[in-house]
Amino acid sequence: MRWETLHPDVLMFVGEDHQSVATAFIDGDDALLIDSLGSLEDARQLRRVLCGQLDKTVRVLAATHFMSDHTAGMSLFPEALTLAHRHYRHAFLSQNQPQAALYREPRAVFDGAMTLRWGRHQLRFEPNPGKTLDHLYVDVPSADLVCVGDNIVGRIVYLSKADPAMIRAAIQRVRGLGRGTVIGGHIGRFPAEALDHAIHYLDRLRETVIGLRADAIAVDQRIAAIAIETCLAPGVEPVAFEREWHRRNLQVVIAQSVFALDAALSASEVGA
Structure with a gap:
């Protein structure tokens, strides 16, 4: 697993397994995680860095979509409030190979826009169905970034079992935000042009x-x-x-x- 500091209070982690991405927002001694990597080993390394080396406590863990290669760490942060879109089960069951061992029921679900203040940032969670029905983006204007999950895969898309038109519409909605940095579900971060490239x-x-x-x-x-x-x-x-x-x-x-x-x-x- 590798990690980098995007802002003094924003960290990005990229695991070995599927190059899955997790993003941490820091508020003092507390952390909010968007996604939690694709394997238990990667997630344990994330915990060692974030909780051990940096001495943070994960208080909230939200999923951009509820697939196993993005939720592996949910079981490692039992004190965290876990959040997901209400169609999370649909997404989990739509996988080619759902991993029941990595499944953890979220404590809170929602189906509309939600805003959460975390430190100096205001995170806006917005449903954005595309690759899966439960997909959402997390828009962070104060950091000029948006987390988009698997509606892009680098500069391309992955069709899986989705309607390509839904994926395209999801990317278009993110484009309208005008953020300079796009954090995908895999590989890492990209400039905004990656959205145009994916379309x-x-x-x-x-x-x-x-x-x-x-x-x-x-x-x-x-x-x-x-x-x-x-x-x-x-x-x-x-x-x-x-x-x-x-x-x-x-x-x-x-x-x-x-x-x-x-x-x-x-x-x-x-x-x-």
Whole structure:
């Protein structure tokens, strides 16, 4: 696990497992955590740094979405108030491999906007369904940052079982905040341009798949061969994590016939 100081009272942790991200906001001796990494080992290292080395007590732990690779540390902070969107069970059960051992019922759930004052910061929790129904973003204007969970994965997106249009709309809502730093669910922090890059990737992947489905020739094989570079925004060089999740996207597109409806609607418009 690695960690860095974004502001004197804001720390970011990135675990080894899935490069999952947690963000800590400090108020004196107390800490508020957004997400808690992807494995117990990573979460234990986070606790050693935050609670042992820095001598902070985690009082609140909120989830941007309730999937196992972001909630591993919930069991390690029994004194913390745990928060999640009311659709947290839907998100947990929608995973390909839910890990019951990492599951902990949140103490408080909500389904609308919520604002929490923590030290000098005002954190605004806003529902932002996209990759999952329970997704939310945490907007922190005083730190010029927003935590967005898995509605972006670096400069791309991961489709999983979601509606791509919902993911796109979720990213657009975050864009409207105008924050300079975007903290994703994986890899770490990015400049605001990452949101534009993620939308570009999603749009190009959609356009490419629609074109291949229209040809109706060896569709699955050609989808599987789509290079990530053809979907990335100009000047964006993919990192290994993005390459891996692009590969998984192609598997999802084939297995779940993603963009098939878009292709059918496009064909009907042409024929009209």
